[in-house]
Amino acid sequence: MKEKMEHLLEEIKKNLIYLGNEVEHSLRQSMKALQKQDVKLAKQVISQDKTIDQLEVKIEDQILTLMALQQPVALDLRFIVAGLKINNDLERIGDHAVNIAQTAIALANEPYLKPLQDLPRMSDIACQMLHDAVSAFIHRDAELGREVCSRDNDVDELYDRVVSHTAEVVKNKIDKLKQAFALVRVARDLERVADLATNIGEDVVFMKDAKIIRHGLEEK
Numbered sequence: 001m002k003e004k005m006e007h008l009l010e011e012i013k014k015n016l017i018y019l020g021n022e023v024e025h026s027l028r029q030s031m032k033a034l035q036k037q038d039v040k041l042a043k044q045v046i047s048q049d050k051t052i053d054q055l056e057v058k059i060e061d062q063i064l065t066l067m068a069l070q071q072p073v074a075l076d077l078r079f080i081v082a083g084l085k086i087n088n089d090l091e092r093i094g095d096h097a098v099n100i101a102q103t104a105i106a107l108a109n110e111p112y113l114k115p116l117q118d119l120p121r122m123s124d125i126a127c128q129m130l131h132d133a134v135s136a137f138i139h140r141d142a143e144l145g146r147e148v149c150s151r152d153n154d155v156d157e158l159y160d161r162v163v164s165h166t167a168e169v170v171k172n173k174i175d176k177l178k179q180a181f182a183l184v185r186v187a188r189d190l191e192r193v194a195d196l197a198t199n200i201g202e203d204v205v206f207m208k209d210a211k212i213i214r215h216g217l218e219e220k
Contacts, residue, residue, distance in 0.1 A: 012059060019055050019090050026049070029044065034116070042104040082203040096189040103185060130200075148200070
């Protein structure tokens with residue numbers, strides 16, 4: 001029985017790692033499509049989302065089956081609780097990649113009101129947070145999970161800067177108002193990706209140390 005449970009846990013872990021890699025790839029490709037105004041690449045990101053959704057459902061089914069057939073305790077129980085949440089967060093990040101890809105398509109035929117600088121920086125940080133959060137999960141590294149969480153403020157600051165700078169630029173380019181709103185939505189998508197990567201980091205800490213650190217609880 002224990003051997004069967006270990007096999008199921010390993011399968012879930014492998015699938016979560018694969019999902020994390022697919023989602024990170026989609027996010028990076030969506031931003032590449034936005035920067036290069038590449039419609040073909042953006043459409044590839046959108047079509048890939050179905051695969052991500054199917055894998056998310058498969059992993060959830062695996063986790064629920066394990067909980068129904070086995071009786072995991074301690075670290076194993078925390079693993080499947082964290083895994084269920086991480087699975088959902090990764091799928092949501094995939095949705096944000098689709099949002100960015102759709103914006104890339106919508107803006108493909110018009111010059112940007114200003115060079116894209118802060119958005120790529122936001123993307124780089126958010127993608128690295130996601131990558132490191134999945135790595136922390138793989139290696140059950142609570143310290144790396146905490147370190148991922150600490151980077152969320154950097155993305156928040158860039159988001160605020162994108163909003164303020166875009167608002168300033170569009171004052172003299174009212175005809176670009178629709179584009180300005182679209183680019184701010186991209187910034188919002190990236191800010192949410194960083195939040196979701198932070199969630200994963202927090203779940204890794206819970207899994208490894210049995211501590212809930214959401215909402216600054218660890219600091220109290």
